[in-house]
Amino acid sequence: MTSSTTDVPKISFQNVSRRFGDGAGSFLALDRLSLDIADGEFVTVVGPSGCGKSTAMNIAAGLTEVSDGRVLVDGKDVHGPGPERGVIFQQYALFPWLTVRQNVEFGLRIKGMPATERRRISDHFINLVGLADFADALPKTLSGGMKQRCAIARAYAVNPTILLMDEPFGALDALTRVGMQDQLLDTWTQERRTVVFITHDVDEAVYLANRVIVMAARPGRLQEIIPVDLPYPRTEAMRLSPEFAEVRNRVWHAVYHQKPQIESNI
Numbered sequence: 001m002t003s004s005t006t007d008v009p010k011i012s013f014q015n016v017s018r019r020f021g022d023g024a025g026s027f028l029a030l031d032r033l034s035l036d037i038a039d040g041e042f043v044t045v046v047g048p049s050g051c052g053k054s055t056a057m058n059i060a061a062g063l064t065e066v067s068d069g070r071v072l073v074d075g076k077d078v079h080g081p082g083p084e085r086g087v088i089f090q091q092y093a094l095f096p097w098l099t100v101r102q103n104v105e106f107g108l109r110i111k112g113m114p115a116t117e118r119r120r121i122s123d124h125f126i127n128l129v130g131l132a133d134f135a136d137a138l139p140k141t142l143s144g145g146m147k148q149r150c151a152i153a154r155a156y157a158v159n160p161t162i163l164l165m166d167e168p169f170g171a172l173d174a175l176t177r178v179g180m181q182d183q184l185l186d187t188w189t190q191e192r193r194t195v196v197f198i199t200h201d202v203d204e205a206v207y208l209a210n211r212v213i214v215m216a217a218r219p220g221r222l223q224e225i226i227p228v229d230l231p232y233p234r235t236e237a238m239r240l241s242p243e244f245a246e247v248r249n250r251v252w253h254a255v256y257h258q259k260p261q262i263e264s265n266i
């Protein structure tokens with residue numbers, strides 16, 4: 001990799017604001033967010049409900065327009081979705097008429113990939129998320145957590161350089177969730193994608209991240225960036241360490257003890 005490619009942030013939010021509605025009833029969901037995310041970084045985003053986390057992610061995904069400012073991916077303005085950005089939503093978004101395997105292969109089929117190659121890749125990711133026994137099942141027959149795991153396999157399968165994940169593990173039971181965290185870190189260390197991961201779970205935010213981005217609400221804005229100076233691979237022992245507790249406490253404080261907001265900014 002040349003230095004010029006590493007110098008350009010993978011994702012750059014530059015003074016990004018987003019207002020919903022017009023006039024007196026309008027609402028400033030995001031207020032001048034500036035943030036650079038480096039190639040290969042893993043950032044997690046936490047903050048109270050309504051602080052603009054999903055709005056920021058949808059803007060980076062090219063699904064929502066900015067009202068002001070710009071977002072660059074690989075140095076280029078975002079004007080819509082792109083294959084280099086895989087998105088996993090808060091609500092699993094599967095095609096209900098397709099089986100698990102067909103959902104996972106969907107993006108590969110669009111790329112024109114031959115059937116045998118598609119099958120090899122879908123087998124790999126369906127196994128990874130523990131859905132091998134349900135490859136031919138339709139989404140309506142799956143539990144919420146299983147649907148979400150299918151959505152994750154589908155996003156991984158197209159091999160995007162950026163994963164934008166909006167509370168992807170929120171619907172999973174605690175045990176599956178911890179397993180998915182480790183799997184996500186495994187694939188990330190092997191393939192060094194850039195990951196932006198929204199969560200309400202402070203432990204999850206610290207366990208996964210290089211940096212935790214803390215946001216504040218009304219208006220939605222950047223509150224604090226907290227580095228996590230724990231080495232990878234992260235381990236169970238690390239979760240229980242005093243160093244981990246220290247970062248967790250810092251994040252907790254930043255999220256739950258935010259100063260009262262200035263209502264005139266809204």
Ligand SMILES: Nc1ncnc2c1ncn2[C@@H]1O[C@H](COP(=O)(O)OP(=O)(O)OP(=O)(O)O)[C@@H](O)[C@H]1O
Pocket residue numbers: 020021027029047048049050051052053054055056220
């Ligand atoms: N399409 C929309 N139209 C109007 N208001 C919107 C729209 N999308 C989001 N908002 C408002 O913008 C604010 C930020 O919403 P957003 O979904 O980004 O928050 P969030 O941080 O993801 O919250 P949560 O943690 O609950 O998912 C909220 O007050 C929400 O009501």
Ligand SMILES: [Mg+2]
Pocket residue numbers: 053054055090166
């Ligand atoms: Mg959200």
